[in-house]
Amino acid sequence: MSRIESKWAYTKGLHDLGNGCYGYLQPDGSWGWSNAGLISDSGESMLVDTLFDLRLTQEMLDTMRRAEPAAARIGAVVNTHSNGDHTFGNRLVEGAEFIASRACAEEMSHDLGDPRRLAEMARGVDASSELGAYMSEIFKSFDFAGVGHVPGPTITFEGQLERRVGNKTVRLIQVGPAHTRGDVLAYVPADRVMFTGDMLFINGHPIIWAGPVGNWIKACQLMLDLDLETIVPGHGPITDKSGVAAVKGYLEYINKEARRRYDAGMGIFEAAQDISLSDYSSWGDAERIVLNVAALYKEFAGGKKPQGPPPDLFAMMARLHASRRG
Numbered sequence: 479m480s481r482i483e484s485k486w487a488y489t490k491g492l493h494d495l496g497n498g499c500y501g502y503l504q505p506d507g508s509w510g511w512s513n514a515g516l517i518s519d520s521g522e523s524m525l526v527d528t529l530f531d532l533r534l535t536q537e538m539l540d541t542m543r544r545a546e547p548a549a550a551r552i553g554a555v556v557n558t559h560s561n562g563d564h565t566f567g568n569r570l571v572e573g574a575e576f577i578a579s580r581a582c583a584e585e586m587s588h589d590l591g592d593p594r595r596l597a598e599m600a601r602g603v604d605a606s607s608e609l610g611a612y613m614s615e616i617f618k619s620f621d622f623a624g625v626g627h628v629p630g631p632t633i634t635f636e637g638q639l640e641r642r643v644g645n646k647t648v649r650l651i652q653v654g655p656a657h658t659r660g661d662v663l664a665y666v667p668a669d670r671v672m673f674t675g676d677m678l679f680i681n682g683h684p685i686i687w688a689g690p691v692g693n694w695i696k697a698c699q700l701m702l703d704l705d706l707e708t709i710v711p712g713h714g715p716i717t718d719k720s721g722v723a724a725v726k727g728y729l730e731y732i733n734k735e736a737r738r739r740y741d742a743g744m745g746i747f748e749a750a751q752d753i754s755l756s757d758y759s760s761w762g763d764a765e766r767i768v769l770n771v772a773a774l775y776k777e778f779a780g781g782k783k784p785q786g787p788p789p790d791l792f793a794m795m796a797r798l799h800a801s802r803r804g
Contacts, residue, residue: 501673681715
């Protein structure tokens with residue numbers, strides 16, 4: 479599969495989508511380089527996600543406020559899911575309501591979402607080892623030590639929630655568990671615009687942290703069925719329904735291929751190596767197939783944990799990344 483083409487330039491910064499909607503992009507969209515969005519109308523504004531550290535989030539907010547007067551005081555922040563590259567900048571949006579699904583709120587309260595853990599990991603890796611070199615490479619650009627406390631949601635919901643931004647309706651649609659336990663789409667029907675969080679990675683391999691994959695495929699079909707024109711993904715360039723269809727096809731493909739190898743008794747790493755990704759050779763972060771196979775294997779096993787010590791999935795990814803780099 480060739481790279482998904484976009485009529486929008488994939489450049490860092492704020493992109494005016496029209497009628498008070500904006501996408502904020504961070505190429506190249508790899509680990510931690512997430513996107514965000516701004517919805518404004520009649521002097522009010524809503525931010526969709528913050529970024530991975532305070533410096534990046536402050537730069538984004540300054541850019542938004544120069545372009546859109548309503549961003550001077552952001553009334554609400556939607557966190558599409560719990561991952562730090564969409565939440566760690568929350569405390570810079572003072573006075574806002576924070577909205578997320580109930581499952582996202584539960585994940586954010588868990589210590590795995592604590593930036594201090596990531597800061598400790600980044601400091602503690604042995605950069606001379608295969609895993610250390612990999613971890614250093616993907617996290618070297620971010621300052622987790624400065625993040626501090628991450629404000630959690632003040633408003634939670636399950637299913638759907640409608641909010642007003644000025645005279646504009648924003649529909650928040652819970653589609654998780656899929657990428658994480660509490661994924662949410664932010665849909666602006668009047669503008670045919672959607673902010674998907676990490677339900678879409680464009681030109682990069684998605685990550686299944688939670689599953690089941692069937693929910694993610696259903697979410698893609700929901701997007702395809704809605705009246706949509708412009709879609710800001712969690713990572714990668716702005717897209718349209720062709721990007722949704724490509725992600726849906728990828729998930730269907732790896733689900734089928736992983737099942738075949740699970741039934742044949744292959745281990746996680748063996749299966750990850752064996753699954754051909756030639757149709758996705760232009761997509762970044764191919765080593766994420768390890769995480770995806772592991773999530774699918776757990777799903778095939780009915781959620782049961784395998785016997786023995788848990789596999790070190792990041793070490794497996796580092797090994798696969800190094801081997802494919804040559």
